[in-house]
Amino acid sequence: MTTTIIKTTTRLLAPLILVFGLYIILHGHLTPGGGFQGGAVVASGLALLIVAHEHKKVKELFERAPLSQLESIGALGFLGTGLLGLAGYTFFKNVIANSGFLFGGKTPIGINPGYLNTGGTLAYMNIFVGMKVLAGLTSIILIFFLILKEGEK
Amino acid sequence: MRNALGIVVFLAFTFFLLTAAFEIRPFGEPVHREMDNYFIMHAQEEASANNVVTSIVFDYRGFDTLGEATVLFTAVAGVLMALRSRGVKT
Amino acid sequence: MNVLTNFPFIVVALLLAIGFYTIGFKKNLIKIVIGIEIIEGAVNLFLVALGYVKGAYVPIYTLAPKEAAEVNKMVLPTPQALTLTSIVIGVAVTALMLAFAVNIYRHYGTLDVRNIRRLRG
Incomplete structure (x- = not known):
């Protein structure tokens, strides 16, 4: 399956796909996209990397990848960001917005060019959920790939 | 016999679906949009995000x-549980 | 009649019919999973089509055109949010179903639903 054409295409395309996915995750509160979509894009880039390499190479590449840790950090971080709203307000209240913290800049009302330093908890939740979706989908693809290759032997 | 009955039921269900698709309100003219109007108008001040879908x-x-x-x-x-039976580690 | 105006809903109905036919009359487990996926795509399409408003803009304020900020000039955002949730869940559930199909093939040596009947006696 791993011909020279696939390997060369992957070498050219995979960095672009990964960077595009990270852009979608980071700009989730400004442009179309968000954590789920960006995580799926990053996972598809990693799937391209998985498919284009030999079985042994994939195993040694992803042996140390902290996928389950990333998934747990994403879930707990999402929950924790939601719990932040309990400090005086309700669950999932956007407390960081307009507070001056990171991602807490003043949000203009109406049509604006879009400033990255706004969004409050939404930006954090986008990042955490993107991490979680990325790790989950990549581990699904990885375990299917490893199982099917083991079965062929 | 059972297969014929199944095909009859399937055809009736398809007819029902097509009738419903013809009789539903026209495409592109939603009837109730008060909640969505509230979300669109207040998303920027309440959730502080330009993207209304993300704020929802x-x-x-x-x-x-x-x-x-x-x-x-x-x-x-x-x-992971269903496929891990052969000792493959991720 | 309104065949042209309601074209997306008719497509949804046909996709649902194809999915139910696949689930009901095919015997291969993989094909049944494909039928469930077709139904899921039909439902997602139905949700997005319900929220569409004729001549309206995307519900995003970043660099939107001037008239998008007026009343009733943006597409309904709630069905889009629901669809977004549904897509990711669909991917995960499909992976789960395929994993069970792999396990069943290992255990029984076949994917035909008529032969996977050991409990029936």
């Missing part, structure tokens, strides 16, 4: 997203 997913309907994250986690755990 993570702010107004945050519990929905929380349950969805749980479902994703459970599904991934189930896949």
